[in-house]
Amino acid sequence: MIQIEGLSKKQRMxxxxxxxxxxxxxxxxxxxxxxxxxxxxxxVVCEMMILAFIDEVNTVxxxxxxxxxxxxx
Numbered sequence: 715m716i717q718i719e720g721l722s723k724k725q726r727m728x729x730x731x732x733x734x735x736x737x738x739x740x741x742x743x744x745x746x747x748x749x750x751x752x753x754x755x756x757x758v759v760c761e762m763m764i765l766a767f768i769d770e771v772n773t774v775x776x777x778x779x780x781x782x783x784x785x786x787x
Contacts, residue, residue: 716766721759728756729763 721729735741745756 716763716770718759718762718766724752725755725759728752728759732756732760732763 718729731744732741735744741760745753745760748756
């Protein structure tokens with residue numbers, strides 16, 4: 715599960731909404747529906763979510779490699 719620290723209340727709301735959507739098209743439609751200022755914040759939150767997910771995948775991959783290597787020793 716990804717976690718992003720330091721989000722404002724509004725940014726957490728954007729994250730919750732984005733997380734609940736099923737497709738990239740739905741996410742983009744949601745972001746386009748927002749006023750300009752909110753659109754920028756929602757886009758940043760979306761990018762942060764993607765980066766946090768990538769970081770999570772890399773951490774799992776590194777842990778898996780370490781575990782596999784521990785069996786080789």
